[in-house]
Amino acid sequence: MRVLVTGSTDGIGRETVKELASLGHNVVVHGRSSSRVGSVVEKIREDYPDVQCNGVVADFSSLKDVERMADEILHRGLIPDVLINNAGIIEHNFKLSADGYELTFAVNHLAHFYLTLLLMKHLPEKARIINVSSMIHSDRVNISTLNDEEAFDGIEAYSHSKLCNILFTYKLHRYLNGDRNITVNALHPGVINTKVLINSWGPIGSPVREGAKMSVYLAISPDVKDISGAYFSDGKQQKSKPGTYDERLQDECWNKSTEMIRKAGFAVSDRL
DSSP, rough: OEEEESSSHHHHHHHHHHHHHTOOEEEEEESOOOOHHHHHHHHHHHHHHSSOOOEEOOTTTOOOHHHHHHHHHHTTTTOOOOEEEOOOOOOOOOOOOOOSHHHHHHHIHHHHHHHHHHHHOOOOOTTTTEEEETTTTTTOGGGGGTOGGGOOHHHHHHHHHHHHHHHHHHHHHHEEEHHHHHHHEEEESSSSSOOOHHHHHHHHSSSHHTTTTTHHHHHOOOGGGOOOSSEEEEEEEOOOOOGGGGGHHHHHHHHHHHHHHTTTOOOOOOOO
């Protein structure tokens, strides 16, 4: 089995690829720095020589880079059986992505939304899609103000992006409706001492290795092979916030995301 983990040169993502490789699974490491990707790939190949480990480089603040990464994955035959959308940032000052969108939203949600849609029709039967969200996901969001500098708050922008991860999960589950038995779930990894946590709230969490457990469980456990459209936290399926189940909000987030991608000059198919 091959697992692609975005944002896997550091933090939870790096621990996730290391743990999966230690269990004998092939992995694809992603990061925005070729040197850091190469370092992680080299280390995994050294520690687990029987595992296939490959790397891909892309800056998720650029939809062009996301598209190029998807093309590279297809060209190199690296289609994953499991896609873990893990990469995440938090910006405390208002910044724009290369495509003119608020940076935290662009990296945490829009890039993963686009990557998933680009890979979707190529994913194999029984593929698993896992979206790493957070317990501090918002309950509601006004999609039309996500790019409003006057309304910007760094923590709130992060919470909104994590809400969008879950809205996307539930909408994609509804859209797939069992197609090819592909499952899609979201998770909260725990309060973990990642750079995001430490830089925003201080070192109040658990060791990074603890943060990989939920992603690894959803990636490989037979216990969840038939579960889709769910949210997991603390090692089990739980309820996300009430607003995440609003299908109109799910649809609005999906439609706004496709509109933003198209406005930036990229194609998004209405059929997956």
